[in-house]
Amino acid sequence: MELDQTDFQILSMLQDDGKCSYSKIARNIGVSEGTVRGRINKMLKNEVFEFIIHTNPYKIGLHVQAIIGLETRVGYHDAIACQLQPHRSVRFIGAFSGKHDLIIQAFFRDNEELVSFVDQTLSGIEGIISVDVNVELKQYKDTFSYVD
Known part of the structure; x- marks a missing residue:
């Protein structure tokens, strides 16, 4: 999977706050909530990242x-x-x-x-x-x- 600037912006926001809502991400990077949802689902399917709990x-x-x-x-x-x-x-x-x-x-x-x-x-x-x-x-x- 080739990642573009939008994908990297989404990843960056999720790294800062893994609980960030799709609507907040969409507002911050200037795309629709559906675009964010679709991009995240595609990246998850392609194992670009996974949601985990990092316990101290x-x-x-x-x-x-x-x-x-x-x-x-x-x-x-x-x-x-x-x-x-x-x-x-x-x-x-x-x-x-x-x-x-x-x-x-x-x-x-x-x-x-x-x-x-x-x-x-x-x-x-x-x-x-x-x-x-x-x-x-x-x-x-x-x-x-x-x-x-």
Whole structure:
């Protein structure tokens, strides 16, 4: 799907306020409400974006964020990622080039829960060679906004 300026204006307004009404968007960008509705439905159908609730992990008791780099045996990426996907603490899993084959982002209630995840969960997964745990000390930016 090719996006035009109107689509980007709609996306920008929704990023600022996901509850913004179609009529307000239409007024602000100078198109009809039907145009906004149609454009949003088309973008949703084409998976340009999705409506989600972005929960602040710290407000719900998840006070430890870890970025964990995994070095894996060749050919084990998919199997390891599939085993990590069901864990509620794991928010992101990606395969990368460079020092780490897989990188995961995970949130835990406390350091003990993180240690348990590393010592029990990760140590029990075949194909993981090494684990590099990095705990967030201070957050400077956390956004899912990609449109100006």
